[in-house]
Amino acid sequence: MAAKYKQNLRELLSSEISLFPVKTLWSVPVNVALVYPNTYSIGMSNLGFHSIYYQINSRADALCHRAFLPSNHTANDFKTLEADKPINEYDIVGFSISFELDYINIINILESAHISAFSQNRHRPLIMAGGPAATFNPEPLSPFVDFFVIGEGEEIIHEIIEQYRKFQNRDKHEILEALSQIKGVYVPSLYKITYDKQGKVQDIKHENSVQGKITKRWVKDLNKFNTESVILTPYTEFKDMFLIEVSRGCGRNCRFCMAGYCYRIPRYRSLDRVLQRAKLGSKYKDKIGLVGAAVSDYPYIDELAEKLVENNIKFSVSSLRADTLREPLMNGLAFSGHKTLTIAPEAGSERLRKVINKGITDEHVINSVRLAHKFGINNVKLYYIIGLPGETGDDINEMIDFLIFLKEYMKGLGNKLGTMTISVNPFIPKPFTPFQWFGMQPTKLLNDRIKFLQHRLKPKGIKVIFESPRISEIQSALARGDRQTGLLLYDIYKCGATTSAYKKAEIEGKSISYYAHRQLDQGEILPWSYIDMGLKKEYFISEYNRAIEGKQTARCTDERCMVCNICHK
Numbered sequence: 001m002a003a004k005y006k007q008n009l010r011e012l013l014s015s016e017i018s019l020f021p022v023k024t025l026w027s028v029p030v031n032v033a034l035v036y037p038n039t040y041s042i043g044m045s046n047l048g049f050h051s052i053y054y055q056i057n058s059r060a061d062a063l064c065h066r067a068f069l070p071s072n073h074t075a076n077d078f079k080t081l082e083a084d085k086p087i088n089e090y091d092i093v094g095f096s097i098s099f100e101l102d103y104i105n106i107i108n109i110l111e112s113a114h115i116s117a118f119s120q121n122r123h124r125p126l127i128m129a130g131g132p133a134a135t136f137n138p139e140p141l142s143p144f145v146d147f148f149v150i151g152e153g154e155e156i157i158h159e160i161i162e163q164y165r166k167f168q169n170r171d172k173h174e175i176l177e178a179l180s181q182i183k184g185v186y187v188p189s190l191y192k193i194t195y196d197k198q199g200k201v202q203d204i205k206h207e208n209s210v211q212g213k214i215t216k217r218w219v220k221d222l223n224k225f226n227t228e229s230v231i232l233t234p235y236t237e238f239k240d241m242f243l244i245e246v247s248r249g250c251g252r253n254c255r256f257c258m259a260g261y262c263y264r265i266p267r268y269r270s271l272d273r274v275l276q277r278a279k280l281g282s283k284y285k286d287k288i289g290l291v292g293a294a295v296s297d298y299p300y301i302d303e304l305a306e307k308l309v310e311n312n313i314k315f316s317v318s319s320l321r322a323d324t325l326r327e328p329l330m331n332g333l334a335f336s337g338h339k340t341l342t343i344a345p346e347a348g349s350e351r352l353r354k355v356i357n358k359g360i361t362d363e364h365v366i367n368s369v370r371l372a373h374k375f376g377i378n379n380v381k382l383y384y385i386i387g388l389p390g391e392t393g394d395d396i397n398e399m400i401d402f403l404i405f406l407k408e409y410m411k412g413l414g415n416k417l418g419t420m421t422i423s424v425n426p427f428i429p430k431p432f433t434p435f436q437w438f439g440m441q442p443t444k445l446l447n448d449r450i451k452f453l454q455h456r457l458k459p460k461g462i463k464v465i466f467e468s469p470r471i472s473e474i475q476s477a478l479a480r481g482d483r484q485t486g487l488l489l490y491d492i493y494k495c496g497a498t499t500s501a502y503k504k505a506e507i508e509g510k511s512i513s514y515y516a517h518r519q520l521d522q523g524e525i526l527p528w529s530y531i532d533m534g535l536k537k538e539y540f541i542s543e544y545n546r547a548i549e550g551k552q553t554a555r556c557t558d559e560r561c562m563v564c565n566i567c568h569k
Helices: 002-015 047-057 100-112 132-136 156-167 172-179 271-281 301-310 327-335 350-356 362-374 393-412 443-460 469-479 483-494 499-504 512-517 537-548
Strands: 030-036 062-068 092-096 126-130 147-149 191-195 201-206 241-245 287-291 314-317 340-346 379-386 420-426 462-466
Touching: 030 047, 030 156, 047 062, 047 092, 047 156, 047 241, 100 132, 100 469, 100 483, 126 132, 126 172, 132 147, 147 156, 156 172, 241 271, 271 287, 271 301, 301 314, 301 327, 314 327, 327 362, 340 350, 340 362, 350 393, 350 537, 362 379, 362 393, 379 393, 379 443, 393 420, 393 443, 393 462, 420 443, 420 469, 443 462, 443 469, 469 483, 469 512, 483 512
Parallel strands: 030 062, 030 092, 092 126, 126 147, 241 287, 287 314, 340 379, 379 420, 420 462
Antiparallel strands: 191 201
């Protein structure tokens, strides 16, 4: 098994094109192993992972090597790709975390690398974690991680390395105290959290030397950094693309979406910068992948699409909104060989879209399908969330009626061979959203609604794919979990991380199901209350109330408003 794992590492490395030289382990003062807690294919598709890897390696005093979870999820001796060395030989092991389901992989990786899973039981290496999941709620991983990066990493990673160098030869506690002085660094061991008998947070105390509130870090000017592919490989989902981030954050205020709040304010790279990087990327790959929360909201998207076509550069986009699709972009996608229009109405009815503040109508979807057909894009894929707050059977029926109408509408356009697919995912409440206080709907209800959708839509030629509500339940529990959830996760890992282990595990009478479905009170202390995202609790409560009333909130614009006040900070 070990020999096969080593051979796989060699094959992966030999297939790569690195756009900068690789450094030798211990040739610099600070050596970082950057770990993506899932497979190589998934990790190397993540632009945030590329970005931090590049930033560390751009320094003369530091290096960064990569490690990934083996495809069979087992490895007796966990090693880096570049050096073929165990990750426990590095100064810092950093985890880039995007998904809750990867949490248990972190425990697996640490123990496979002969590193104690629990922070309190080890001295070196230091374990660092960052990424979207770590930003909005680090607590479930707090027993295992020495320090977290809260927010965006391109700037703060340099401050961390500089501070680490100053205290590198001190004991662990002194190093962590020094790192805790950096804005955006959270050191769990310096914060004591107590719980009441119901498992609710009773109090959060911190040592006098550290910040009471951890302020999220964010990059104000994206043009200072090139967030793009820095290593090219055929073994990723986007193997034919050179990825470029065109925007970050989203101002649409969708009330279920963590990215819209944790990465606010919306920011955009300049048109000239994106074009420059696209021309560079086209020398290496056949297509450019434009990445952003809503690429069709990029203010220069029409001009960018036209310029790319003029330069004979094909491109793809990570996301589209039905209300901002126009002919220049659609023409560019058709030129690039796109065959499928992918948009996300999210909610089944127009009433429910007002509740979640999606801002998309049935007419927007219809117009998008018509525009796509005009340019020869005949397949349609639609993303929906079920189990949203306030959802009823009437919303599901309205969704079904609209989809059947839309399928017939496609045929009426002359599009008789085009496919229609809907992807259905259960609602998962996320921290730092107006819906953070809601619990997830019961899995039986969600399963029944999925079966109902399949029963009604399959005979009409509409394919239904979905995420298992049982898997979503685990995500929900971890998304709003606390330190006790982390201990529960460790017990699940020790029991083999099977479906049965997830179902049976309990800590002080509380199970995964309890954490997933519990309703939170607006007056209680939330596990993530010590994080300052720049948005006040009163703002989230106001948006919660507007959702209950079915009132919409306007999107962010370039002009400063007084809705959330984050622009004034």
